[in-house]
Every structure is written in C-alpha cells, then in structure tokens.
Amino acid sequence: MSAIYTPPSIRRFTPNFMCFSTWVDHMPFGYDIVAAVKPKLVVELGTQGGLSFFTFCQSIKENEIDGVCYAVDTWEGEEHTGKYDEEVFNSVNDHARKEYAGCSYLMRMLFEEARPHFSDESIELLHIDGLHTYDAVKEDFETWYPKVKPGGVILFHDIYARMMDFGAWKFWEELSQQYSTFEFKHGFGLGVLQKPLADGSKPQNEEQLLKILFAGNDQDHADLRAFYIHAAKYLELGRKVARQEKMKQKRLEQQKQQQKKQNQ
Numbered sequence: 461m462s463a464i465y466t467p468p469s470i471r472r473f474t475p476n477f478m479c480f481s482t483w484v485d486h487m488p489f490g491y492d493i494v495a496a497v498k499p500k501l502v503v504e505l506g507t508q509g510g511l512s513f514f515t516f517c518q519s520i521k522e523n524e525i526d527g528v529c530y531a532v533d534t535w536e537g538e539e540h541t542g543k544y545d546e547e548v549f550n551s552v553n554d555h556a557r558k559e560y561a562g563c564s565y566l567m568r569m570l571f572e573e574a575r576p577h578f579s580d581e582s583i584e585l586l587h588i589d590g591l592h593t594y595d596a597v598k599e600d601f602e603t604w605y606p607k608v609k610p611g612g613v614i615l616f617h618d619i620y621a622r623m624m625d626f627g628a629w630k631f632w633e634e635l636s637q638q639y640s641t642f643e644f645k646h647g648f649g650l651g652v653l654q655k656p657l658a659d660g661s662k663p664q665n666e667e668q669l670l671k672i673l674f675a676g677n678d679q680d681h682a683d684l685r686a687f688y689i690h691a692a693k694y695l696e697l698g699r700k701v702a703r704q705e706k707m708k709q710k711r712l713e714q715q716k717q718q719q720k721k722q723n724q
C-alpha cells in the first residue's frame with residue numbers, strides 16, 4: 461500500500477461501543493472512510509445494535525469533522541435479522557444521547573418514510589445495510605441514489621454473503637460493471653461505490669484512501685485488503701486480551717474474598 465497512507469484508525473481508533481454484529485470486521489475501514497470523505501451528512505439505512513453507526517459517529521467526533529450522522533431503522537427487525545427486542549433500540553438511543561448528542565440522530569421509521577426528509581444530492585456518505593434480498597438492496601440503492609452528492613460514497617454490506625435468499629452479491633455484480641467501485645471480501649464483504657460527477661466523469665480525489673480505492677493499481681488494492689483484514693484481527697485480539705484480563709481480575713477478587721472468609 462502506498463507509503464504515504466497512514467490510516468487514522470492505526471493512530472487512534474479504539475472502539476468505544478461494541479455489540480454483536482457481522483459488521484465487526486469493517487470497523488477500522490468505517491472509521492477511515494469517514495475521516496477521508498469528511499462528510500457533512502452521513503445516512504445509514506439499517507442500524508440495529510449500532511455497531512457500524514457508532515463507528516461512523518466516533519470518527520466524526522475524533523477526527524473533528526463538522527458533520528452529522530442519521531440512523532434510519534424501524535428497530536423491529538426483518539426476515540434476515542429476525543424480530544428483536546426493544547432493548548436494542550434503547551441501547552442505541554442511550555449511547556447516542558450520551559456520546560454523540562448534537563451530531564447523531566435516530567429516525568425510527570421505514571426507509572421510504574425517511575427519504576423525503578433529505579434533499580437531493582445532500583448525502584456525502586450513505587451506508588446501505590437493510591434487508592439483503594436482491595430486490596430490497598436494488599430498491600434501497602435506486603431510491604436513495606438521487607439523495608447522494610456527486611462524488612459521494614455509498615457503502616454496501618454483505619456483498620459476499622451467499623446464505624438464504626441474500627442477493628446483495630448479485631446486485632453488487634451489476635453495480636460494479638457500471639460504477640467506480642472497490643470491494644472488501646472479508647467480513648461478508650463490503651462494497652464501496654463513488655457516485656460520478658454531474659457530467660458523468662470520475663471525481664479527482666485528493667484524499668489518499670479515496671485515491672487508492674478508486675484509482676489504485678492491483679497491488680495497492682491487494683495491500684489495502686490485507687491491511688484491513690489485519691486491522692480487524694488486531695482489534696479482535698485486543699478484545700480477547702481485555703476479556704482474559706477481566707476474568708483474571710475476577711478470579712483474583714474471588715480468591716481474595718475466600719481468603720478473607722477463611723481468616724475470619
């Protein structure tokens with residue numbers, strides 16, 4: 461990977477929010493793409509427990525970007541996630557209020573109900589992560605595309621998920637024939653698409669990450685993919701060590717209590 465690209469996630473990213481999510485392997489990239497795009501407006505379609513959403517929010521805050529993040533979800537679940545508990549929304553709401561008041565907004569409604577609230581060509585980073593059937597992903601893309609600013613970036617999760625009736629992979633294959641795209645294969649796949657300028661031309665990107673994504677050579681791309689696989693592994697090992705440390709402390713505490721009882 462180009463020697464001049466030093467991802468912000470390497471320098472200062474320690475996730476301050478965790479929950480179970482298959483998005484976990486994309487956290488370092490999610491942090492870095494926000495730092496690269498410096499979006500005034502981020503919209504996420506499909507938030508559930510908030511892992512991807514709070515990665516974007518954390519990057520907005522720590523990289524001092526003058527932007528806001530909107531999360532759109534019914535917080536009820538659908539065919540693929542299954543119906544889930546009210547606890548999921550409450551946890552996202554609590555964390556958003558505590559950590560990101562003023563730069564994060566939750567829109568508890570259907571995607572189509574949220575859409576009229578956004579002006580055309582206003583969204584600089586859109587994350588499409590709702591229902592993953594072919595038809596649903598196609599509809600989310602086609603109906604929200606006009607809301608994305610020319611030069612803006614759209615992320616798609618699960619473009620390598622082939623279970624059940626998941627069809628993001630199929631729609632992604634079609635998109636990558638027509639647009640400037642990049643794909644990560646790990647973590648069920650993450651697609652990155654840059655909207656062309658109004659005259660149909662490719663944006664001239666200044667930011668190093670965007671240059672690598674949309675104008676890099678095969679070696680740059682292979683290096684970038686390898687980097688983000690390792691970055692995710694590094695965070696995973698960090699969590700494992702923290703869990704082991706916590707268990708060790710707990711055991712020591714229990715031993716101390718036992719010793720105290722025996723001495724009485």
Ligand SMILES: C[S@@+](CC[C@H](N)C(=O)[O-])C[C@H]1O[C@@H](n2cnc3c(N)ncnc32)[C@H](O)[C@@H]1O
Pocket residue numbers: 480481482483505506507508509510511512513532533534535536537538541569570571572589590591
């Ligand atoms: C795959 S999950 C999102 C995962 C999340 N981005 C993460 O980081 O873990 C999909 C979510 O999209 C929501 N959803 C799907 N279709 C929707 C629609 N048409 N309107 C509103 N919410 C929708 C579901 O309620 C579910 O919570």
